Amino acid sequence: MGAERSYSPLAQAARSALAGCDKVPGSRKPDPMLVADGVRREFGGIVAVDVEHIEVQRGSITALIGPNGAGKTTLFNLLSGFDTPSTGTWSFDGRNMAKVASHKTAALGMVRTFQLTKSLTKLTVIENMRLGATGQRGEKWWNGLFSATWKKQEAEITARAETLLERFKLSHMRDEFAGALSGGQRKLLEMARALMTDPTLVMLDEPMAGVNPALKQSLNDHIRGLRDEGMTVLFVEHDMDMVHDVSDWVIVMAEGRVIAEGTPDDISKNPAVIDAYLGAHQGRSLMEEGA
Amino acid sequence: MDWSLIFENTLKGFIGINAVYFAIAALGLNVQFGYTGLLNFGQAGFMACGAYGLGMTAQYFEISMWWGIPLGIVFSVGLGLLMGIPTLRLRADYLAIVTIAAAEIIRLVVRSVRFKHYFGGSDGINNFSQSFRDLGNKVGIDEATRYGFSPFRFTGRELWTLIIGWLLVALLGFFVYKLMKSPWGRVLKAIREDEDAVRSLGKNVYSYKMQSLILGGILGTISGMIFALDRAAVQPDNYSRDVTFYILTALVLGGVARVSGSIVGPMIFWGIFTFLDNFMREVADDPIRIGNFQVMDSTDVGPLNFILIGLTLILLMVFRPQGVFGDRKEMAFDGR
Numbered sequence: 081m082g083a084e085r086s087y088s089p090l091a092q093a094a095r096s097a098l099a100g101c102d103k104v105p106g107s108r109k110p111d112p113m114l115v116a117d118g119v120r121r122e123f124g125g126i127v128a129v130d131v132e133h134i135e136v137q138r139g140s141i142t143a144l145i146g147p148n149g150a151g152k153t154t155l156f157n158l159l160s161g162f163d164t165p166s167t168g169t170w171s172f173d174g175r176n177m178a179k180v181a182s183h184k185t186a187a188l189g190m191v192r193t194f195q196l197t198k199s200l201t202k203l204t205v206i207e208n209m210r211l212g213a214t215g216q217r218g219e220k221w222w223n224g225l226f227s228a229t230w231k232k233q234e235a236e237i238t239a240r241a242e243t244l245l246e247r248f249k250l251s252h253m254r255d256e257f258a259g260a261l262s263g264g265q266r267k268l269l270e271m272a273r274a275l276m277t278d279p280t281l282v283m284l285d286e287p288m289a290g291v292n293p294a295l296k297q298s299l300n301d302h303i304r305g306l307r308d309e310g311m312t313v314l315f316v317e318h319d320m321d322m323v324h325d326v327s328d329w330v331i332v333m334a335e336g337r338v339i340a341e342g343t344p345d346d347i348s349k350n351p352a353v354i355d356a357y358l359g360a361h362q363g364r365s366l367m368e369e370g371a
Numbered sequence: 372m373d374w375s376l377i378f379e380n381t382l383k384g385f386i387g388i389n390a391v392y393f394a395i396a397a398l399g400l401n402v403q404f405g406y407t408g409l410l411n412f413g414q415a416g417f418m419a420c421g422a423y424g425l426g427m428t429a430q431y432f433e434i435s436m437w438w439g440i441p442l443g444i445v446f447s448v449g450l451g452l453l454m455g456i457p458t459l460r461l462r463a464d465y466l467a468i469v470t471i472a473a474a475e476i477i478r479l480v481v482r483s484v485r486f487k488h489y490f491g492g493s494d495g496i497n498n499f500s501q502s503f504r505d506l507g508n509k510v511g512i513d514e515a516t517r518y519g520f521s522p523f524r525f526t527g528r529e530l531w532t533l534i535i536g537w538l539l540v541a542l543l544g545f546f547v548y549k550l551m552k553s554p555w556g557r558v559l560k561a562i563r564e565d566e567d568a569v570r571s572l573g574k575n576v577y578s579y580k581m582q583s584l585i586l587g588g589i590l591g592t593i594s595g596m597i598f599a600l601d602r603a604a605v606q607p608d609n610y611s612r613d614v615t616f617y618i619l620t621a622l623v624l625g626g627v628a629r630v631s632g633s634i635v636g637p638m639i640f641w642g643i644f645t646f647l648d649n650f651m652r653e654v655a656d657d658p659i660r661i662g663n664f665q666v667m668d669s670t671d672v673g674p675l676n677f678i679l680i681g682l683t684l685i686l687l688m689v690f691r692p693q694g695v696f697g698d699r700k701e702m703a704f705d706g707r
Contacts, residue, residue, distance in 0.1 A: 160571070162567070162570075162571075181575075182570050182571075183570045183573055183574055183575045183576065184573070185573070186571065186572055186573025187573050191571060191572070191573075192571050193571070194567065194568065194571070198564075198565045198567060198568035198571075199568075200560070200561045200564035200565060200568060200569075201564060202560065202563075202564055202701050203557070203560055203561060203564065207557055207560075208561075210554070210557065211557055211558065211561050211569070211572060212572050214572075214573045216554045217554075218553045218554030218555060219554045219555050219557075219558055219574070220555065221550060221553075221555045221582055221586070223553070223555075224549070224550045224553030224554065224555035224556065225546065225549050225550060225553070227549070227552075227553065230553065230554060234554065257701065270568075273572065274571075274572070276572075277572055277573055
């Protein structure tokens with residue numbers, strides 16, 4: 081599938097860099113954007129995530145997959161600063177993120193979306209977009225009163241928002257409440273809004289959940305578009321077709337650990353992954369198991 | 372039945388000082404609840420901050436009353452921080468519990484015998500407002516003269532407070548309107564919808580919630596000052612829970628997340644309240660009886676009025692949840 085597709089030079093560089101990496105859990109990448117070490121999160125007595133080492137290659141699309149309860153979303157929350165691990169360190173673009181508050185990550189260039197879309201339903205689509213811009217002067221209350229201090233910046237933000245809405249084919253909904261959008265359009269809006277922060281790393285939590293097949297294709301194209309512009313994408317997904325179609329590298333989790341890493345083609349043949357998804361005893365009848 | 376009296380009193384209720392101080396407090400609640408989604412059930416506590424800020428200038432500090440304005444604002448900022456720091460990181464319900472408790476603590480402290488020296492105990496404070504009256508006389512609105520024409524007839528004393536009050540309503544209403552149209556207001560509205568989404572976009576949600584709580588609290592404080600100046604007295608029991616809930620009722624009546632709603636809501640609230648009160652008093656002038664059973668006399672009017680206000684709120688929630696000024700379309704997106 082990927083063979084006939086043309087890649088931007090940046091994407092091509094990332095793909096060839098990844099091709100030379102070891103296909104083992106915790107493999108080292110030539111130019112990692114996001115690195116986590118010994119990250120462990122416990123809820124009471126249950127260990128939700130226990131990852132020794134992972135790296136995400138700059139400029140690539142990395143998929144994080146695994147069966148339900150594998151700890152993907154928990155790891156996602158940890159890496160984006162929305163949750164704090166019990167132990168471990170992680171860094172983004174060389175900066176240690178352990179002490180960085182979750183609201184500061186966006187200014188550093190890391191932005192995330194959510195599994196259940198969080199479009200702000202009682203704000204219009206354009207207001208949703210404007211909200212995404214960082215460093216707005218008018219977001220200080222003392223400036224808020226004096227529109228002269230932020231009108232110009234607001235116009236720039238609006239122009240940028242309109243370009244993005246155009247790209248995500250949401251322009252016709254500009255002045256509608258976000259609550260009036262369909263599920264798939266909300267996913268698009270959330271992605272577009274995240275891009276308003278000018279990120280270098282985009283983290284998408286199940287971008288395909290609840291999206292109809294026609295829209296899935298265009299979402300895929302959008303995700304590839306992000307990479308081709310030089311952004312790094314990390315996403316959690318269940319939809320294996322989509323993972324195979326869009327990702328450059330796949331990290332597989334099961335029971336809180338990373339059990340495999342590799343290119344999509346390697347992963348789909350990896351016996352450990354098949355076991356994790358379908359159970360180790362597949363192919364044998366229950367009678368043979370002898371209880 | 373004296374219809375002209377009922378009519379006159381109703382009109383006065385509509386634009387009277389009660390509507391004024393309700394409107395300012397409702398603006399504050401609107402910032403917190405309507406725009407940011409913070410459940411502040413202790414607006415009466417913030418109002419007490421303002422009233423006692425003014426009152427304490429005479430009772431304890433023995434300085435000019437005008438110092439009471441910054442003093443009250445300092446009190447309310449302190450109260451906002453005190454309530455906000457532990458609760459704003461938690462779910463909305465915790466703030467509701469803490470605010471209702473804090474307002475009651477304030478009321479019980481200021482009416483206690485132990486602190487009578489500072490707050491005047493349950494007698495309150497009533498010798499502080501002369502500078503405000505003097506200013507009114509100086510600008511030419513004489514306290515004792517009657518102004519206006521029927522049905523708008525006020526004493527100079529009432530008129531002066533009303534003018535200042537409505538000017539403040541207009542000014543503060545404009546202030547809130549401008550803020551909510553700004554990017555700052557946009558962040559608040561977004562927090563009301565989903566604070567995690569806002570955090571992921573790089574906004575310090577905690578700080579914004581604190582700003583909203585304090586701004587709404589300061590508006591409550593100003594409301595408390597107007598109330599105290601009108602009565603020329605500070606009474607601890609004027610700042611009990613029910614005040615907060617009446618103001619909330621008036622706000623919902625007008626429509627939340629609308630500046631016009633928080634101004635017109637209180638006007639309608641007091642218009643209906645005064646009308647019912649006057650009307651029922653006329654009706655129950657002679658006790659109403661069915662046979663030997665006395666259904667109602669004039670002492671029942673007060674409680675019945677509150678029952679009817681409660682009924683109004685219920686009917687409103689069922690048939691027009693968006694209030695007078697709300698947008699039905701907007702309400703429809705509540706289920707997330």
